[in-house]
Amino acid sequence: MLVVRAVCPPAAGPLEDYAAGFDKLFSRLAQRRGFREYLTGLLAPRDRNKTLTGLAGSEPVEGAQHAAVQRLQYFLSQSTWDADEVNRRRLELLVNDPATAPHARGVIAIDDSGDRKDGTATAHVGRQWLGRYGKTDNGIVTVTTVWADERVYYPLHAEPYTPASRLPGKKADPEFRTKLQIAADLVSQALSAGVTCRAVVADSFYGDHDALRGELSQSGLGFVMSLKPSRGTWQYGADAYTPKDAARAVPWGGPDDPGGWSPVVRRFRDGHTETWWAVDAQLGWWGPDGHTRLVIATTDPSVLPDNATWYLATNLARPDGPHDTPDALHEPANLTEVVRLYGIRHWIEQSYKQVKDELGWADFQVRSATAIRRHQTLVHCAFSFCWNTWFGPPSTNDNSASSPEPSNDDSGERGPRNRPAG
16 A cells, blocks of 8 residues: 655755755654754754744743744654664765765864863753863763864764763773764775765873774874874883974074975965975884874974964875885875875864854754764754755756745644744
């Protein structure tokens, strides 16, 4: 017997084209409608926090019991749909679209981002370091991966970190996972989703850990990862020899007498260029001919300014070096290439600004781990829709209403069915 699915009221314009690509993942009409309504709310211009009342266009606080708000609450917290399946479909669309498909010159960037949250009732929330604010505070931290090249960037996967303080066995609890372990797993998920890259890039929080770099190498991945300038090697205290010491050991007599430094031209998306200086330095057994290279890039080798100097560990071989062999896993990378790859990492910071400042990443007011994961997935869908629309052909949909309502709902899901007036 042929089962005809109830027709879902369409979303406005090109959003309907995008949302229809996810319909098979939602078994009920209410879920398909909720998906469209949630994305519509996330994509609407921000004039207040994108809480559920904000997404539904209802009044703050007083409108919490409104039918449309309750419908979105049910969709996010109790409805039966799989956020991982939705994310897989989102990535499938990105990977198979020539305009956004990952390629072998891009990067997978690892990072984490924290947001303040009050109390302890919300999953994953605890007192921990929140990099966005530069201090320890009560909040939630999510480890994320982003694919990027010089033209396109988009989130891949995200997983909230659960502080040991929330677990019965603390760090000995079998459920506890470090951010490094989460990051390695997210990179593995990216590869399984068909994402390819030239290298994995990350800041010094991740780059300073030998275990993560080793795991990436064992997985056959290249990496370019930042180090703290004060990271000592094999010695401590006064005997420590740091990346900054290695940089100071390289001769520099100025631009006309650069010594061991080579000019590297960085090209930016707006068309302007900057000349930096880079060198393969020696740090213990890290060096130009080692399995791991220490590449230092700076705007001024005489000063090594903190905000414009990178200390980078990479397993991409030096061209014509002993590890540049025909059977090498990776193409060699000269200094310009290493600097280019790490420079792309900063798109993950740009993506954070957009998902947080425009799409309401941290505005959720739900408490369960499932609902938080769903909210983050929907934000990523909204982000990806923007690229889909930017590169896609004009939409054939001319729907003007953001989320028209059916006269009745045979979806089988609970929840009120009326939107707030106005």
